[in-house]
Amino acid sequence: MPWSDDLNPATPAYQIAASTNQRVRVVAGPGTGKSFAMKRRVARLLESGVAPGAILPVTFTRVAAEDLHRELVGMGAPGCDDLEGVTLHSLALRMLMRNHVLGATGRVPRPLNEFELEPLICDLMAAHGGKKEVKKLRMAYEAAWARLQHQQPGYAPSAADAAFQADLLAWLRFHEAMLIGEVIPQFHQYLHSNPAAAERSEFAHILVDEYQDLNRAEQGVIELLSDAAEVCIVGDDDQSIYSFKHAHPDGIREWLNANAGADDLGLDDCRRCPTRVVSIANSLIDHNALRPVPRPLNPMPANGEGDVRIIQYHDITQEVNGVAALVAQMIADGVPAGDILVLTQSRAFGMPLYEALVAGDVPTKSYYAETELSRDDAQRAFALLKLFVNRQDRVALRWLVGVNGNNWHAAGYRRVREHCENTGASPWDAMTQLESGALSLAYTTGIVESFREIVQELDDLEALPDLSAVVDHLFPDGQDATRDIRALALTVLEEVEEDDREAFIRDLSTAISQPEIPTEIEDVRIMSLHKSKGLSSPVTIIAGCVQGLLPRPPDDGLTPAEQAQHLEEQRRLFYVGITRVKAAPLDDKPGTLILTYCQEMPVRDALSVGITPAQQQYGSAILHASQFIQELGPTAPNPIAG
DNA sequence: GGGAGAGACGTTTTT
């Protein structure tokens, strides 16, 4: 199918696909068809003979990357099979590993799993003011890199920050690893200091989706890859919801300043949502006073008005049961389960809702954060597997020798590390010597004992006939803690060459950190508002619309200006949520949006979710409807009691 | 190094 098929040259979608300007910015609201326009642009490039390898389509998440690939394959554009959307993170890792960058910087691109941070924190806490302080310092370190602060004139870390960074880097170097938050900055630094690097002119065309969610370092990487490229960025400042990773809506707003002469295009017709949803979405986002250029969405009358309901329940139990009953009823009425999307910003609503749906025999899939490695047993087995594949995996060894001890046996491990740094021995070799008595160090009784067990377990694993037996041994059948990771490991094993340990551990790690998203949706999906970005669904339910949860209160110590920005981002989050609704003008059922909230929940739940109840009675916290419900404006329906 | 008890604080989102 030619790229311009069914495209009217007078429409912005055509211009986005057709523009040959070196720089193009597209600001496009939810449901206005930006992915469609992007896809056509890529198709045009491929049809005009651009090599797939010269095109870099950057997407924000893995889901979006797979989505783009699938749609291009569906269009049958030439060479589309070789064209993959990538996340910046995966691109950075690939390029860092491909080059001898490691030699130059002394760093190894082996990212640390979340759970592997624990021993790092304990190793640093004694010298840097305790666990909490170390966590804070680490976040500040990553934040400074994400914002490229070191490139700002006059930036100077405090003495305490500098001391911490030196120790952190020494730890990471010694353990041959990298923080996840360092991957992009390291890549940025490599590109920045190597103007002649091949990567800087590897791409002739760069397309960036969800640009508003990139932080400074990520934007900088795009700039550094753009030496010889036509660049098209696409996004929407009204959907910028990733300030926690230091993205800011001003990035896309101010992009034109740095790219004079760029084409500036926009898409405003909301082809996705019913008209009433468009109307309340416009009313809501209008409350964001910091927007320099308001861009209301145009409703499409052909989409129909839609079915919008706002329901208040008495307490959280009734809300959970009420929503579960609504879903069950809709399915009984013939709505496919895969057409229903349930969004809630907190596990306190999400998990009981999930359980209520499952209990009611509704096919449901929960998309809350990866659970494979949430249990200690699973973490231990996974670390053991890493060490089984590579005895020199220093992070895995550090984790395993410390896991049983108070503060991860920091005192004893410090002696081992000092010994290694003085002699050049690897931790594995030093531990082996300690174990045999060839070496003796103070305070190491505990870790040597742990090491003995580890060696025994590894010997047991080596005695097994193949990898599948190893998986079976590490993640035994029928155990709750390791059920998820067992299933995943078995799937990965099927795809891997006979007993290729390295490939197995690599693919398993990928599968854990970047889970596959099913293409065929047959279940009710339940997830956070953040995860819902990019999705759309004929029935969208947002539960838990209460003040304190949505919006969440600002962190302590923010300036009034920062508090205002926080509130606006929370509002954008709700905006993203309500604009997931897809009109179904051809079916007999209208696009449906249901917003629910409740008046009470147990104080214990409220506290554990981060709500500090202003009032409480008989152990229940008194809750109030989200202020955003009011802000939906006069076209919103009146709330009803459920 | 490790255990007992007092005290602080609580969440959510991605690669």
Next chain:
DNA sequence: CGTCTCTCCC
């Protein structure tokens, strides 16, 4: 209300 973290003491 629970859980994690820190301090004190052996």
